[in-house]
Amino acid sequence: MTHSQSPIFLQEVYKNYGKVRALQGVNLEVQPGEIFGFLGPNGSGKTTTIRCMLDLIRPASGTLRVLGLDPQKSPTEVRARCGYLPGELHLDESVSVADSLRLLNRLRSPQADWKIITAMAERLDLNLKLPIKSLSKGNKQKIGIVQALMHHPTLLLMDEPTSGLDPLIQQEVYQLLREAQQDGSTVFFSSHILSEVQEIAGRVAIIRRGKIIEIAETNALINRSFRRIRIAFKSPCEVDPIKSVPGVTVENSDGSSAITLRVEGEMDGLIKALAAYPVRDLEIVKPTLEEIFLAYYQNGNGEA
Amino acid sequence: MKTILNDTLRRSRYLILGWGIGFGLLALYIILFYDSLAEQQVLLDQLIQAFPRELIAFFGNIEFFTTPEGYLTMELFSYLPIILGILAVGQGAAVISAAEENGTLDILLAHPLPRRSFFLGRFAGMALNLAGIVFLIWLGCVIALNWSSIPLTAIELGRPFLSLWAFLTAFAAFATFLSQLLPSQAGASLTAAFILVVSYILNSMANIDDRLADVVKFSPYTYFQGGDALRGLNLNWLLGLIGAIILFGGLALWRFQQRDLRIGGEGGWETLVSLLSLRKTKSIS
Numbered sequence: 001m002t003h004s005q006s007p008i009f010l011q012e013v014y015k016n017y018g019k020v021r022a023l024q025g026v027n028l029e030v031q032p033g034e035i036f037g038f039l040g041p042n043g044s045g046k047t048t049t050i051r052c053m054l055d056l057i058r059p060a061s062g063t064l065r066v067l068g069l070d071p072q073k074s075p076t077e078v079r080a081r082c083g084y085l086p087g088e089l090h091l092d093e094s095v096s097v098a099d100s101l102r103l104l105n106r107l108r109s110p111q112a113d114w115k116i117i118t119a120m121a122e123r124l125d126l127n128l129k130l131p132i133k134s135l136s137k138g139n140k141q142k143i144g145i146v147q148a149l150m151h152h153p154t155l156l157l158m159d160e161p162t163s164g165l166d167p168l169i170q171q172e173v174y175q176l177l178r179e180a181q182q183d184g185s186t187v188f189f190s191s192h193i194l195s196e197v198q199e200i201a202g203r204v205a206i207i208r209r210g211k212i213i214e215i216a217e218t219n220a221l222i223n224r225s226f227r228r229i230r231i232a233f234k235s236p237c238e239v240d241p242i243k244s245v246p247g248v249t250v251e252n253s254d255g256s257s258a259i260t261l262r263v264e265g266e267m268d269g270l271i272k273a274l275a276a277y278p279v280r281d282l283e284i285v286k287p288t289l290e291e292i293f294l295a296y297y298q299n300g301n302g303e304a
Numbered sequence: 305m306k307t308i309l310n311d312t313l314r315r316s317r318y319l320i321l322g323w324g325i326g327f328g329l330l331a332l333y334i335i336l337f338y339d340s341l342a343e344q345q346v347l348l349d350q351l352i353q354a355f356p357r358e359l360i361a362f363f364g365n366i367e368f369f370t371t372p373e374g375y376l377t378m379e380l381f382s383y384l385p386i387i388l389g390i391l392a393v394g395q396g397a398a399v400i401s402a403a404e405e406n407g408t409l410d411i412l413l414a415h416p417l418p419r420r421s422f423f424l425g426r427f428a429g430m431a432l433n434l435a436g437i438v439f440l441i442w443l444g445c446v447i448a449l450n451w452s453s454i455p456l457t458a459i460e461l462g463r464p465f466l467s468l469w470a471f472l473t474a475f476a477a478f479a480t481f482l483s484q485l486l487p488s489q490a491g492a493s494l495t496a497a498f499i500l501v502v503s504y505i506l507n508s509m510a511n512i513d514d515r516l517a518d519v520v521k522f523s524p525y526t527y528f529q530g531g532d533a534l535r536g537l538n539l540n541w542l543l544g545l546i547g548a549i550i551l552f553g554g555l556a557l558w559r560f561q562q563r564d565l566r567i568g569g570e571g572g573w574e575t576l577v578s579l580l581s582l583r584k585t586k587s588i589s
Contacts, residue, residue: 047567051567054413054414056564058564075419079414082414084414086410086411086414090408090410090411091408092311103307104411107307108415108416
């Protein structure tokens, strides 16, 4: 498989809105069958990237391929094989849930089996008979999820998929995405909820101000990042020598009998320094993706 | 395209019935009232002669008020284009921009539906909405003819309504085109409505000021035939209006296929106000 035949392939993609540079040379490749998380704060370019993939907007320059196709040249072919959940889902409020799904289903050929739709709605606790205008944001989001998944797309593009959903339904959506992956679909979803990316994404890209600043396996990203270490001493000690170890900063100190450190890079220097201390307990805590994400922003990683 | 067309017609059924039946009943009442007025022909002629010329100008050629043509011109065709025209420009500007601004366009066009098919479905739906309203008004007139002495057939009565539909749809198509150029549906509606009203005033004033004769050739209102069509339809003018529908519709489609879709919430009245007040808006997400 060449790069351009990957489910998603972007090379030096630029997009401007007037003077606002929304995408500044985005490079991204997603492999078949993976669940890929796309992380970034509001306004970082996540939605713009996804909308370019479906030819809802056009990049100013660069190469963009979805399922090996150029979305500008073959928009309907791309969309036929994709399921899309927009970040802000708006539906015709004058109809029922069932009628809305019927309309969207009629836009596809072949159409999805209605039994699949009802089964999925049941799993998400979505009442098909209700008028859309009576639904909460979360229940509308369920419609978006059903319509994105109902035709077993090759590629799922989901912009903030669990927005507005309660925790139980969120878990059901994660399960649906895992099942889609098992059925051979590739899942690309944006989020600023890092816990969900951590829970289901095999790989993750972080975008900031229209630039990809990191692409990594989710676990590798967590593992290679800083660690938080809590150390309890048998007796009060002088901890200044520990503070001077390269890559070590003190986050919290409970007198001189316990200390919480943040360690970046190799652990070797710290372990050697601790050999001189009466250590009662030592706990290494891996950071959450959220902490890593914040670290990127606070440290200004990936800046031009 | 068929799915979008059916959806458009389904969503606008109450609009068609509301406007069509409302004006249809009014038209029925107006035609039934004709015989009573005709009996007062001498008095009415005297009354009309007493009107200021500037007022008469806005009703067209109403010196013949007591003839069926004159009566229908004054009572129906003098104001239908302007009232229904305002509705038409609103409908025209909404063809694409309404779904775009309320955010429903994203989800529809994320399906394997070419932009061309979506546009044509919505545009044809808009043209059929206007045809439905005009048809119901015509139907009201035709029903009333059964109890009126107006010597017109249903087909003769249909001619000005055909011209009315073409005029309304041409203005709606113009508004659709504007909606693809301007940043908001509201801006397109207001601009098209402004041109409609100016055109109406120009043509009215031309009735009392011959110097405007050359200017009104460029006014779209000139090519609406109204009561004059009862005596015979000017096919060139009708085809001209249909040509304008195709031209503006085609330009709007071309522009729609070229441009980025706005994200839901962009381009409403706030955008217009923002532009007018020269404030900057950002559109990044």
